[in-house]
Amino acid sequence: MSQLPILSVRDALEQKLRQNKITILIGETGSGKSTQVPQIIQALNPKHERIAVTQPRRVAAINLAKRVADETKTKLGELVGYTVRFQNMSNAHTRIKFLTDGMLLRELMLRPNLGQYTTVILDEAHERTVVTDLLMGFLNDIVQKRDGLRIVVMSATLDAEKFTHFFKGAQVLYVQGRRFPVERHYLPTPVEDLVDATVRTAIQINIGEPTGDILAFLSGQEDIDKATDLLNSVSSAMPKGVPEIVPLPLYAALPPQQQQNVFDKVGPNKRKVVLATNIAETSLTIPGVRYVIDGGTHKVKVWRHDLGLDSLLTTPISKSNAAQRLGRAGREAPGKCYRLYTEHDYHTLRPQGEPEIERCDVSFPILTLKSAGVDDIIGWNWLERPKKGAIMTALTQLYLLKALDNEGKITHLGKKMAILPLPPHLSSVLLHAIDSGITQPVLDIVSCLSIENLIMNPHPDKREEVNDKRLPFVQASGNMGDLIVLRNYVLHYQSLKSNDDKREWCKELCINARAMANVEDIRKQLERYLKSNKDNIDNGKQFAPSDLFDEIVKCFLKGFVGNTALSMPDRTFRTISSGQTINIHPSSCVFGKKVEAIMYTEYIFTTKAYARMVSPIQLEWLQAIAPHYLSRRSAGDE
Known part of the structure; x- marks a missing residue:
């Protein structure tokens, strides 16, 4: 450890930390900044310091906490701990806490001045995730108002000019990395x-x-x-x-x-x-x-x-x-x-x-800002301001989800959505499911949609064989589309007793076995999260299967009302939001079927625009759920 480059500038770093509320540390890969800087700061005032160290990814937060606990010869979860989504290894005595940037943002929503910490270290700031950018905006404001808070921004690449301009001339320290050829x-x-x-x-x-x-x-x-x-x-x-x-x-x-x-x-x-x-x-x-x-x-x-x-x-x-x-x-x-x-x-x-922030949907950051009481979204303290068009699109999406009212103020539903660890549209679906008494089946589907590459494309030589094995699950969906088929897969998977049986069944249907195991974990995590927020998730109503399928699709429609399209005479579809032509993907069980309108949760573009995870819908459902949306679109078409 004595060889780590960060330790060669320890005196200079301590001086900057004592003299400045904001310090920017540019440390190359291998410099030791992620493990040593929290310990250096904690040593400045062992009894007083309470340090949060953010990481963009949970695996990094967990492993850095373990490493620093080993180096300090303490039990993980005591002096050094971590908090990631659904997992907390820290207590009231923890002085160095590694956590994902999303968890710190959640803590900030509960305690806006972050009074539980004396130092916040934003590590891997160069990755410029949306959440890290949001944290920088909030912290830049908090540090001006609150005494006794120190901010350290750590980056592995030379982006110092942008950071110093944003943090109004913060001090910069450079550390060379330890690199072998x-x-x-x-x-x-x-x-x-x-x-x-x-x-x-x-x-x-x-x-x-x-x-x-x-x-x-x-x-x-x-x-x-x-x-x-x-x-x-x-x-x-x-x-x-x-x-x-x-x-x-x-x-x-x-x-x-x-x-x-x-x-x-x-x-x-x-x-x-x-x-x-x-x-x-x-x-x-x-x-x-x-x-x-x-x-x-x-x-x-x-x-x-x-x-x-x-x-x-x-x-x-x-x-x-x-x-x-x-x-x-x-x-x-x-x-x-x-x-x-x-x-x-x-x-x-x-x-x-x-x-x-420049290439993503900004609905989540805007909902977060609204939840924090920020009304002037465009004028907020962005490190990199999203394009106005992106902001307007996000505000419209949140209005359609009823997270914002006619005046752009956050609603009670919007505040509940902001707390859930899901994208706004899936948060909306889950909360509506609780009100409709169909939480359990919707939890199954939302958990599936939270995983990438769950249903895989069969090899062309085996496509017909795999499709034959999938057919009973499609037939059991009552022609209500891919979301119901997903739930049928989950129910069958849960009914299998042994892990060997589960793996064999996944192989036969070309379902990613690792991903399906993850679905069960995510489902349990989301269920615990809802219970911790005192949501009544056990209020299941009794429905006939066809009625239940209708209710599930209606529930998803409330979250994906903007992702709807009407059938055209040539068997293509035209999106209600923009009038763009879109096709049902051949992998969908709705492909080739005659339906008047569809809702979809995924979009891909290969040779043309395709909708995936498709469900047939009735126009009267759309009229009942979002009449303001349909009337606005109709007016725009005339």
Whole structure:
């Protein structure tokens, strides 16, 4: 630990902390800032300091807390603890608390001056998540009004000018990272199949390099699961004397206990191959990694104003992302980075990633601001102000959800929505389900919609066989669409007794078994959360199956009223919100059926615009739920 670069500037850091309310620390990967700065601050005044350290991701918050507890030789949850969604390992005596930025924002909603802390450290600020940006805006205001609060903004990249301008001339300290040399290797020509190229590269490293684990970056859960299965299938066929490959997935939707596996040592003559999303780019140090395979892509959500929907797109990373990934190979020893793209393509990458606030739906941040009593949304203290069009779209969405009234003030329903750990439209659906007495079935479906890549596309050779196995669940939906089919899957999965039976059934129906296990975890978490907020979730009414299906779809319609479309004579649909042409995706059970109107929860664009997770609706439902919306749209069409 004495070798960590951050400790070489300890005196300068302590001086800045004593003299300034706001300090910006630019510390490269490997500088030790995430573990050491909280301890340095706590040592300034051990009895007085109460420190919050935010992380964009829960796995980083948990593992940093464990590391600092080990370094301070204390029991986790006492002096050092953590709080992430639905999990609290801290108590009244905790002095250093690691928490996700979302949890600190939730605490700020309950105690607007954050009087429970003397120091707030915003770590990984360069990631520029929406929540981190919101926190910076709130904290910049709080620190001006409240004595005894210190703010430390920590970033791994040189974005100091923007931060110092925002925080009105805050002091900046630079720390060089500890880096061992890392060789860079590029491909001579681009590859079409990144999963295949990743697996082949990992096997070549395993055969050709004597020691060291491998960290491979892929864009999402589906690619990671595919690569994991491929590596598992070849692991036993390695040549004699070559280490056995132990593939380990790492992505946000993975259960916490499985995420922890990447930090454990493997036995002799074995080699870890960690297959990760950009969750492993910063904060986390995975012991033993000497080789990085960089696929050059990641998934980002891009908000489509014309459709009122997020699209999850696979896009090239930035040079900053590439540098972070490369740095993972040089944390503990000299390493190698295999970039699965050409050197020319590297030079075409943009320098920095686009801030999330510029490409996402801003309904959640605006609902948060409204809940905090902020009325002047455009004039608020944004680090990066969203476009006015994005703000107006979000205000309209929140009005349709009845989270805001005619004057733009937050409603009682809106305040309850702001507390739930879900996007506003799903919060709305869940709260309406409680009022309708159908909480349990809606919880099943909302939990499914909170997971990526639950229902997978079958291989073309097996598509007919898989569709035949799925058919009974579709028939049992009463022609009410994909949401009801999802619930039928969940009910059957829950009825299976053994884990082996569950895995086999998922395999037969081409359902992601890991994701389905996560659905059960999320459902339990949401149920506990509703109970902790004293919502009556056990008030189930008795419905005939067809009536229950209608009630479920009506409930979702209240949350997705803006995602509706009317049938056209050519079997396409026209969205009510913008009049754009949209098609039902062939994977939907509603595909090819004659319906007068649809609601959808997902949108994708390939060769054309597609609606996914589709449910047929009746126009009279839409008229009953949102007459102001239909009349406004009708007036606009005339």
